Amino acid sequence: MRNLKSAVVTAALFFFAACGGGPAPGPARIVLNSDKPRPTIEVVDVPAAQLTALQGTESREAWTAVLKVSVGPDQPATIGTYHIDNGRIVFTPMFPLDPGRQYHVTFTTPGAAPLTSIVSLPARSTTPTTMVAEVYPTAEVVPENQLRLYIHFNAPMGSKGGLSYVHLFTEDGAEVADPFLPLDAEFFNDDRTRYTVFFDPGRQKRGIAPIADMGRSLTEGKSYTLVVDAEWRDGNGLPLTQQFKRTFKVGPPDEHPLDPRTWQIQPPAAGSRAPLTVAFPEPLDHGLLLRALGVLSPDGKPLPGTVTVGTHELTWSFTPQATWTAGAYNIVAFAMLEDLAGNRIGRAFEVDQFDRTDKSAEPEKTLIPFAVK
Amino acid sequence: MRSLFLKSALILTVVLSWSGVPAAERTDAANGTNPAFKTIGPLAFSPDGVLFAGDTQSAAIFALDLGKAATGGAPGAKAIPAFDQKVAALLGTDVREITVTDLAVHPKTRNAFASVMRGQGTNAQPALLRIDGAGKIDVVAMGDVKYSKVDLPNAPAAVPGAQNNARTSSITDMAFVDGRLYVAGLSNEEFSSKLRSVSYPFNTIDNGASVEIYHGNHGQFETRSPVYTFVPYKVKGETNLIAGYLCTPLVKFPVNSLKSGAKVMGTTIAELGNRNRPLDMIVYQKNGQEFLLMSNNSRGVMKIPTANFGDAASITARVSTEKGGIGYESIDSMKGVEQLDLLDATRTIVLARTDAGVLNLDVVALP
Numbered sequence: 001m002r003n004l005k006s007a008v009v010t011a012a013l014f015f016f017a018a019c020g021g022g023p024a025p026g027p028a029r030i031v032l033n034s035d036k037p038r039p040t041i042e043v044v045d046v047p048a049a050q051l052t053a054l055q056g057t058e059s060r061e062a063w064t065a066v067l068k069v070s071v072g073p074d075q076p077a078t079i080g081t082y083h084i085d086n087g088r089i090v091f092t093p094m095f096p097l098d099p100g101r102q103y104h105v106t107f108t109t110p111g112a113a114p115l116t117s118i119v120s121l122p123a124r125s126t127t128p129t130t131m132v133a134e135v136y137p138t139a140e141v142v143p144e145n146q147l148r149l150y151i152h153f154n155a156p157m158g159s160k161g162g163l164s165y166v167h168l169f170t171e172d173g174a175e176v177a178d179p180f181l182p183l184d185a186e187f188f189n190d191d192r193t194r195y196t197v198f199f200d201p202g203r204q205k206r207g208i209a210p211i212a213d214m215g216r217s218l219t220e221g222k223s224y225t226l227v228v229d230a231e232w233r234d235g236n237g238l239p240l241t242q243q244f245k246r247t248f249k250v251g252p253p254d255e256h257p258l259d260p261r262t263w264q265i266q267p268p269a270a271g272s273r274a275p276l277t278v279a280f281p282e283p284l285d286h287g288l289l290l291r292a293l294g295v296l297s298p299d300g301k302p303l304p305g306t307v308t309v310g311t312h313e314l315t316w317s318f319t320p321q322a323t324w325t326a327g328a329y330n331i332v333a334f335a336m337l338e339d340l341a342g343n344r345i346g347r348a349f350e351v352d353q354f355d356r357t358d359k360s361a362e363p364e365k366t367l368i369p370f371a372v373k
Numbered sequence: 374m375r376s377l378f379l380k381s382a383l384i385l386t387v388v389l390s391w392s393g394v395p396a397a398e399r400t401d402a403a404n405g406t407n408p409a410f411k412t413i414g415p416l417a418f419s420p421d422g423v424l425f426a427g428d429t430q431s432a433a434i435f436a437l438d439l440g441k442a443a444t445g446g447a448p449g450a451k452a453i454p455a456f457d458q459k460v461a462a463l464l465g466t467d468v469r470e471i472t473v474t475d476l477a478v479h480p481k482t483r484n485a486f487a488s489v490m491r492g493q494g495t496n497a498q499p500a501l502l503r504i505d506g507a508g509k510i511d512v513v514a515m516g517d518v519k520y521s522k523v524d525l526p527n528a529p530a531a532v533p534g535a536q537n538n539a540r541t542s543s544i545t546d547m548a549f550v551d552g553r554l555y556v557a558g559l560s561n562e563e564f565s566s567k568l569r570s571v572s573y574p575f576n577t578i579d580n581g582a583s584v585e586i587y588h589g590n591h592g593q594f595e596t597r598s599p600v601y602t603f604v605p606y607k608v609k610g611e612t613n614l615i616a617g618y619l620c621t622p623l624v625k626f627p628v629n630s631l632k633s634g635a636k637v638m639g640t641t642i643a644e645l646g647n648r649n650r651p652l653d654m655i656v657y658q659k660n661g662q663e664f665l666l667m668s669n670n671s672r673g674v675m676k677i678p679t680a681n682f683g684d685a686a687s688i689t690a691r692v693s694t695e696k697g698g699i700g701y702e703s704i705d706s707m708k709g710v711e712q713l714d715l716l717d718a719t720r721t722i723v724l725a726r727t728d729a730g731v732l733n734l735d736v737v738a739l740p
Binding site: 069070071072075076077078079080093094095097098101103148156157158159160182183187188189190191192194196233234235236237285287288290291292293294295302303304305307318332333334336338 | 464466467490496500538561601650670
């Protein structure tokens with residue numbers, strides 16, 4: 001019983017050493033051992049003869065008949081591994097026990113009444129701490145064919161999709177029906193702090209049934225309020241601290257490709273680590289700005305550095321790790337860079353293919369030269 | 374819903390970089406035992422029992438040699454009411470913590486395998502379950518399972534070492550046909566899909582082809598659109614993929630037309646209607662005829678004869694849309710179907726959610 005912490009022990013004491021063969025260690029007890037990375041459920045003070053009889057037990061079914069752990073009295077046994085260690089019967093659950101959940105434990109031996117117990121790890125805090133930190137785009141006016149929203153949280157969210165918690169209301173308070181892509185795929189980032197919501201592309205693209213029947217989700221000239229419900233659960237199963245609201249206006253649809261010739265480049269001075277700044281005539285997609293734009297050194301190598309996206313996603317700044325040296329550099333724009341409506345460099349989100357003269361695939365990269373002096 | 378709008382002459386453009394995959398997008402396969410999944414999602418078997426399992430968070434595909442985990446159970450698979458609740462109990466948690474992500478039937482034992490995520494947030498854990506003909510559910514112990522793994526290349530960031538790249542790509546469907554695994558995926562940033570093709574064994578080849586799909590709705594507007602689910606089937610001896618798009622009709626195109634640099638004309642089979650999206654599809658034979666059985670998120674299960682799929686023409690010039698053509702039958706007895714696979718020649722196994730939200734594993738005669 002070394003280092004044994006009985007976090008919660010409510011064992012009923014019906015088991016007595018009846019088999020003889022030496023001094024009994026005392027009534028068997030069911031304990032939760034939380035003094036290890038994966039807490040285990042153990043039966044301690046088991047008479048040696050009982051332990052001996054259990055040696056050689058192998059199958060899950062045979063072990064379950066002796067020591068059953070379940071999430072309820074009438075539920076099937078929770079799967080785990082069993083072994084005997086230093087006079088204890090140890091059940092290691094295949095998956096970690098949930099904090100706060102009650103596990104029903106029954107220890108059954110021949111000729112004795114079952115020993116039962118309910119054990120649980122301490123519950124997590126129930127005070128919500130997670131909130132919506134920001135929603136992109138942040139512009140006050142978005143195009144009618146706005147393609148996506150990024151909802152950022154200050155802590156990881158749960159694994160369930162969040163579309164049922166995201167709503168769009170018109171200025172007279174009516175909820176917009178089905179504005180978003182009805183998709184349950186994973187649209188979180190890796191640490192589950194950013195969730196992407198796509199407007200239903202069926203209602204953004206011309207010439208297909210949804211837009212013909214339902215129209216676009218957003219209408220030019222109107223105002224809308226985006227609402228994120230506080231009931232959306234975070235990674236600990238807790239709701240958000242508060243509801244999130246953002247009101248924005250809708251401008252005309254944007255069906256034009258990006259044109260880097262309209263970008264304003266402010267080159268840094270040689271010998272400094274001042275940021276290179278690029279200003280755009282319209283907001284670009286926040287997520288893509290963070291990875292689709294970079295800088296190539298005069299010898300064509302990508303420069304390491306830090307990217308910052310400015311107010312309303314109208315500027316992009318790059319601060320290099322090393323000081324600038326004089327020379328001819330390039331800004332490199334990967335093909336996936338898009339504006340709020342999904343238009344790319346040289347290619348609008350949708351193209352009338354019969355009017356299109358250039359049938360070649362879009363360029364993988366676009367280079368925009370600038371000089372550091 | 375007895376009528377079906379047939380856009381018999383629509384266009385699908387497929388741009389391939391079959392041999393032109395940039396070096397940065399190549400990844401090498403890895404081999405070992407005890408595969409470490411972050412998440413487990415889509416499943417697909419090869420005809421000889423290799424299980425392909427998609428790890429959506431890692432954007433990787435594991436090919437699993439199940440070994441002992443594939444044997445020892447009663448042949449077949451048995452229906453299990455309240456499947457999700459029973460799985461939750463076995464995994465020591467509440468049903469709200471369980472997400473069943475896919476279902477596939479072993480080609481030899483006909484045992485069903487289900488991929489499951491247990492828990493929420495970043496601590497959620499994957500589990501692979503086997504359901505045998507006696508209704509017994511086992512969790513596959515991964516420790517002895519041999520695997521090979523191939524990573525789907527993530528799009529590179531323009532700034533090397535950038536810490537704020539939040540892009541992820543998920544795998545929405547996989548199918549193994551003629552020695553190649555086809556994989557459809559979605560990104561949380563670009564609204565487009567890569568239909569990738571990788572031959573198996575993974576370790577003998579490069580990372581395969583990256584197939585960017587474009588399509589032209591009503592033969593006019595060419596847009597990027599993700600393939601969400603697809604199924605291979607043969608027509609007149611030729612292997613085709615029939616693909617369900619997120620915002621377009623169902624489209625088919627021949628696999629052997631996917632050649633480097635090609636733009637492939639596809640054929641739209643059916644329009645599914647507003648707010649509808651195919652969830653899963655199987656192809657089966659009954660009474661000498663072939664059918665496509667398809668579950669949808671809002672319109673139940675559809676049964677579509679494939680006999681006329683091969684005859685619909687593609688377009689090469691601007692045309693007006695047409696109506697009519699292939700009809701489909703709604704299978705009223707199959708409600709709430711989220712996943713399905715062929716169990717044997719006459720039955721399908723499905724995961725179906727009741728109006729009360731309970732997920733049942735059902736075995737149903739093929740309609």
